[in-house]
Amino acid sequence: MKHLILSATTVCMFCCFALQARKENDKVEKKQTEYEFTDLKILPHTSVKNQASSGTCWSFSGLSMLESEIMRIGGDSVNLSPMWVVRNIYRDKTVKYVRMHGKLNLSAGGSFADVIHAFESYGAFPESLYAGLNYGTDTHRHGELDKIVKGLGDAVVQNKKPTAAWTRALDGVLDAYLGKAPEKFEYKGREYTPQSFAQSFGLNTDDYVSLTSFTHAPFYRPFVLEIPDNWIFESSYNLPMDELIAVIDNALNSGYTVAWGADVSESGFSRDVATVPQKKKVEEIGSDQAKWTKEKQKTLEPLPEEVTVTQEMRQLSFDNYETTDDHGMQIVGFAKDQTGKHFYKVKNSWGAGGKYKGYLYASRAFVQYKTMNIVVNRNAIPANVKTKISF
DSSP states (O other): OHHHHHHHHHHHHHHHHHHHHHHHHHHHHHHHSSSOOEEEEOOOHHHHHHHHSSHHHHHHHHHEEEEEEEETTOOOOBBBHHHHHHHHHHHHHHHHEEEEEEOOOSSSSSOOOHHHHHHHHHHBBBBTTTOOOSSSSSSSSSHHHHHHHHHHHHHHHHHHSSSSSSHHHHHHHHHHHHOOOOOOOTTTEEEEEEHHHTTOOOOGGGGEEEEEEETSTTTTTTEEEETTTTTOOOOEEEOHHHHHHHHHHHHHHOOOOEEEOOOSTTTTSSSSSEBBBBOOOOOOOSSGGGOTTTOOOOOOOOOOOOOOOHHHHHHHHHHHTTOOOOOEEEEEEEOOOOOOOEEEEOOOSBBTTTTTTTTEEEHHHHEEEEEEEEEEGGSSOOOOHHSSSSO
16 A cells, blocks of 8 residues: 555656646746847937827837937937927817818827927927826826817808917917916926926027838828828928838938837737738728727737738839828847847837837838838938938
């Protein structure tokens, strides 16, 4: 009997050891099949922010690029207020909506050009002094604001005879939700106006240009990119796809970050990794964080091979509404995975969650395929490309 008990105990212990070994092997195998990134070059940038329930990624990412520019030229790190930009752009956009009899996109979305325009025309605020949270929540929630602004614009248009009072009503709405800014403020012991604060950084807004890559317009010339959020009718310089990527690479290698507008409705996009799998799921057209769902394919495993992206693929995807103007982010550096494959490190504005604490890694193929446009300092453009563009 003792022998039987001893044998049973030995078998039990062996099974336990085998099960534990199997678990350890599974962990090792899982770790080996998940992406492992090594950052190769990361440029100075400010901390990850959270746009929360607002369609204002364009303001967060555009300002983040300017914040990096301030550091690049020797300035201190500063967090600028995205909501100061949003407030002024919402007003300008609504006025234009009325002037165009409602034939304009009046929504929370915007473009990087809006950030440059607001910085030049309305100055800047520190985020600590203008948080834009004037409606009783700790995070941005713009659903009510968006509907009220749209409703006001529609009411004025439908009345057919705009009065002198409606812009005061609009200002009242924006002040109520985002906050009325003082004409002067004190920051780090000095007094500023919004305009003098922006000017204190030494940036030249004329230095920032938008670039894109589509074949329905001539290369090396500017054209107005036909996307709904381009209410300001910004012109983008049109480059062949390979030269657009060369601009991004040269910018990062030269110390300039890149404001990146992209489609995030792809099945290969997650909040951690963005790739172009060979087998694609049905795409979901959408905009920004609200349109990215948990049902999307999570690209956590290195792909043996991605789609080879062509200029024709980019164009077709844009023309058939597969590539949409979804989301603005900031490319802050280079990285590689464990296979040596090239990736871009991207700062997002969905808070510091996810595997990479608010950052994601986008493959070169994804950037080739799903870039809508970029904004970068013109001095970051390679000389051989700049000579082909008529600034």
